[in-house]
Structure formats: structure tokens, C-alpha cells
Amino acid sequence: MFELFHVQNRITWQREKGRGALANWKNGMEDIWFGTKSKEYTFHVKDVMSRRKVIAPYKVNGQPKDWEETENGNYRNTYPSNFWDDISIPYWSMPENTQHPTQKPEKLIAKLILASSNENDIVFDPFLGSGTTSVVAKKLNRRYIGIEQNPRYCGWAEYRLEVAQKDKEIQGYVNGVFWERNTLALQKKEKNKGATQSV
Numbered sequence: 001m002f003e004l005f006h007v008q009n010r011i012t013w014q015r016e017k018g019r020g021a022l023a024n025w026k027n028g029m030e031d032i033w034f035g036t037k038s039k040e041y042t043f044h045v046k047d048v049m050s051r052r053k054v055i056a057p058y059k060v061n062g063q064p065k066d067w068e069e070t071e072n073g074n075y076r077n078t079y080p081s082n083f084w085d086d087i088s089i090p091y092w093s094m095p096e097n098t099q100h101p102t103q104k105p106e107k108l109i110a111k112l113i114l115a116s117s118n119e120n121d122i123v124f125d126p127f128l129g130s131g132t133t134s135v136v137a138k139k140l141n142r143r144y145i146g147i148e149q150n151p152r153y154c155g156w157a158e159y160r161l162e163v164a165q166k167d168k169e170i171q172g173y174v175n176g177v178f179w180e181r182n183t184l185a186l187q188k189k190e191k192n193k194g195a196t197q198s199v
């Protein structure tokens with residue numbers, strides 16, 4: 001990676017689940033290496049803002065400082081860091097779930113695609129599995145190419161791509177921002193209220 005790319009960052013994705021180990025700490029994270037071909041590269045930080053609950057609402061002259069009051073609580077949209085603790089692996093009740101043993105969450109891939117590409121760009125995944133990268137690319141109006149050696153996984157990917165023709169929803173990404181874990185009910189409430197403000 002260091003030979004072929006300009007390494008810009010290492011992202012740590014904190015997975016909720018990991019296989020327990022008897023003689024060690026179980027692995028609860030994965031690394032994502034962010035590399036670019038050139039020193040000039042696409043990075044749309046405003047498209048990947050994180051929506052967080054405000055714990056200590058600070059006001060100036062009686063007005064919220066960098067946060068907003070909503071009927072569902074106090075929130076602010078913050079710049080995303082290289083520590084991702086807001087993404088669960090797909091579990092059985094989620095519409096995106098397949099039986100692929102190492103399926104990635106659509107929310108995770110959405111962050112990468114939104115930050116590092118423009119609409120109509122081509123997104124390439126040479127290890128496509130159940131199709132997550134192509135599905136998310138399609139939902140976000142990118143073109144896509146994927147390679148997968150297992151015919152069953154290819155079938156799942158084709159099925160998901162067909163569903164994505166009509167259903168553009170990406171769980172955890174609502175009104176142009178990424179929501180914390182376990183906020184599904186809140187996301188549904190906010191969904192029809194239109195785009196949220198970035199502060």
C-alpha cells in the first residue's frame with residue numbers, strides 16, 4: 001500500500017461483534033486504509049457528517065452554539081473522525097442482510113463512496129461478495145463494477161441490485177447525515193422533515 005499509494009489515513013471501524021477468544025481479547029475492530037493515487041484527490045467531507053446527540057448544550061446569547069434544538073432532542077452535525085463507532089454489522093432483521101459470512105454494512109460503504117467519489121464515477125470492488133459496494137454505488141448514483149468468484153454470492157448481489165432499483169434507503173444515512181447506532185426510531189421520525197442543517 002505504501003509503495004503504490006499516498007496513504008492519507010487509517011480508519012478504525014469498531015464492530016459490535018467479534019469471535020470470542022479464550023486466551024486473548026476478542027477482535028472488535030477492523031482497519032480501513034485510505035490511500036490515493038495522487039496527492040490531489042476527491043474528498044467531500046460535508047457529505048459524510050455525523051449527527052450526534054448534544055450532551056452539554058452550550059448557548060451564546062441564549063442561542064445554541066453549533067447545535068440545534070429539535071422536537072426529538074438536541075443535535076449537531078460534526079466532522080467525521082477516523083474512528084467509526086456508529087456502524088453495526090448487518091444482522092438478521094435488517095433488509096440488507098444476506099447469508100454471506102463477511103458481509104459489510106451498507107452504511108460503512110456509503111461513507112467511503114460519498115467521501116471519495118462524485119455522482120456517475122465508477123466504483124470498483126474486486127471482492128464483491130454479496131454485492132454491498134455495487135448496491136450502495138447504485139443507490140448513490142454512481143456506476144459500478146464488481147468481481148466475485150462464488151456464483152451464489154453473485155446471485156445475491158444481482159438480487160440486491162434489482163431491489164436497489166426502487167429502494168434507495170441506506171440504514172443509518174438519513175437526510176444527508178450519518179446517525180448514531182440504535183437511533184432507527186428517531187431516523188424514521190426525522191426522515192420526512194427534509195434535510196437537516198450542518199453546524
Ligand SMILES: C[S@@+](CC[C@H](N)C(=O)[O-])C[C@H]1O[C@@H](n2cnc3c(N)ncnc32)[C@H](O)[C@@H]1O
Nearest residue numbers: 102103104127128129130131132147148149150
Ligand atoms: C470479505 S468478502 C467481501 C464481502 C463483501 N464486501 C460484502 O459486503 O458482501 C470477500 C469476497 O471475495 C471473494 N473472492 C476471494 N478471492 C477472490 C478472487 N480471486 N476473485 C474473485 N472473488 C474472490 C470471496 O468469495 C468473498 O465473497
